Amino acid sequence: DAGVTQSPTHLIKTRGQQVTLRCSPKSGHDTVSWYQQALGQGPQFIFQYYEEEERQRGNFPDRFSGHQFPNYSSELNVNALLLGDSALYLCASSLLGFPSPQETQYFGPGTRLLVL
Amino acid sequence: DAKTTQPTSMDCAEGRAANLPCNHSTISGNEYVYWYRQIHSQGPQYIIHGLKNNETNEMASLIITEDRKSSTLILPHATLRDTAVYYCIVNGSGTYKYIFGTGTRLKVLA
Numbered sequence: 365d366a367g368v369t370q371s372p373t374h375l376i377k378t379r380g381q382q383v384t385l386r387c388s389p390k391s392g393h394d395t396v397s398w399y400q401q402a403l404g405q406g407p408q409f410i411f412q413y414y415e416e417e418e419r420q421r422g423n424f425p426d427r428f429s430g431h432q433f434p435n436y437s438s439e440l441n442v443n444a445l446l447l448g449d450s451a452l453y454l455c456a457s458s459l460l461g462f463p464s465p466q467e468t469q470y471f472g473p474g475t476r477l478l479v480l
Numbered sequence: 481d482a483k484t485t486q487p488t489s490m491d492c493a494e495g496r497a498a499n500l501p502c503n504h505s506t507i508s509g510n511e512y513v514y515w516y517r518q519i520h521s522q523g524p525q526y527i528i529h530g531l532k533n534n535e536t537n538e539m540a541s542l543i544i545t546e547d548r549k550s551s552t553l554i555l556p557h558a559t560l561r562d563t564a565v566y567y568c569i570v571n572g573s574g575t576y577k578y579i580f581g582t583g584t585r586l587k588v589l590a
Contacts, residue, residue: 368523397576397578399580405582406482406580409578419576454523454524467576469526470526471526473522473523474523
């Protein structure tokens with residue numbers, strides 16, 4: 365059973381460029397969340413996608429956008445990159461359970477982005 | 481802001497039980513307690529979760545106090561590979577995002 369996969373594993377970009385990160389959820393999962401983890405800090409929630417729509421968004425600017433495809437995979441796009449966008453970007457998948465009140469999220473290995 | 485507080489760091493001797501505490505005094509009735517760990521530069525790994533009863537799986541045990549204001553993750557026989565940052569998270573119905581705190585950096589000593 366494949367877990368959450370992310371690509372690429374590492375990426376180097378320069379300020380002002382745009383980047384697209386990809387995530388495939390765990391088999392059977394339908395919901396994808398994205399997190400940003402700066403060095404030495406805990407992950408911070410960017411947004412979550414379910415049924416190809418953004419369900420909730422954290423405190424991130426519009427430069428951060430996403431997409432979910434019919435096969436539940438997802439992309440995170442960041443425009444106009446800043447030095448401060450350098451971080452580990454984590455994807456997590458879960459299954460929207462009803463009437464289950466909780467959704468356990470399973471994380472991928474992350475994509476490490478360095479902006480120069 | 482995170483709804484949990486954890487000690488910044490802890491040491492544990494290899495082979496001994498590691499007991500990691502977490503305070504979540506504002507937890508709501510429908511919120512679960514989740515534990516994850518993150519080994520250097522990897523994605524967080526799910527360990528265990530619970531609502532109000534104690535839980536055990538192949539990785540760890542979770543003890544939740546009766547008033548649910550705190551919990552303890554127990555690794556019964558810590559190994560060097562358990563060295564990681566451990567995060568305690570409170571999450572419930574309608575709250576899709578996980579709010580991570582700074583976690584506890586556990587170092588298992590040989």
